Amino acid sequence: MTNTIIIVVAAALIDSAGRTLVQQRPPGKAHAGLWEFPGGKVEPGERPDAALARELAEELGLFVEPGALEPIGFVQAGTPERPMLLLLHACRDWQGEPAALEATALHWDRPEALAALPMPPADYPLAAALARWLAAGMPHDRR
């Protein structure tokens, strides 16, 4: 029997200075102490964009419209026994001030600088995709 793929949604919140928010995973969890994009697993029957809006509310206390989440890229992760697919979205519009409700700490950094942080393995290609995506210009940046 094959294992069901776990879908994980994650967000690159981008501020007006072009920096992205990462959070540090708390002790006692997989990847404890590593820096990750806010997000989490999609629950059965849940839309991925709604799942990410829910996670951003739970983890950071933010209100985000699912329509404000723009797909950037994806990466396969996990193990053969526990395969995962991580879907990274950009978000520039949110309401509220990010608070570390579940993480140990929050950190804003330039996307190109994220790779210098200790992150889960899947996050390095996601950070690279984010940097490329921003360098290419988001559709509403094009004039």
Ligand SMILES: Nc1nc2c([nH]c(=O)n2[C@@H]2O[C@H](COP(=O)(O)OP(=O)(O)OP(=O)(O)O)[C@@H](O)[C@H]2O)c(=O)[nH]1
């Ligand atoms: N939110 C998030 N999760 C990530 C990232 N990179 C990455 O490998 N993951 C993994 O994707 C899964 C996300 O699920 P979760 O946030 O609900 O994790 P959790 O610790 O509550 O659940 P778990 O302990 O069952 O894994 C975790 O296994 C986490 O390690 C990332 O950038 N953001």
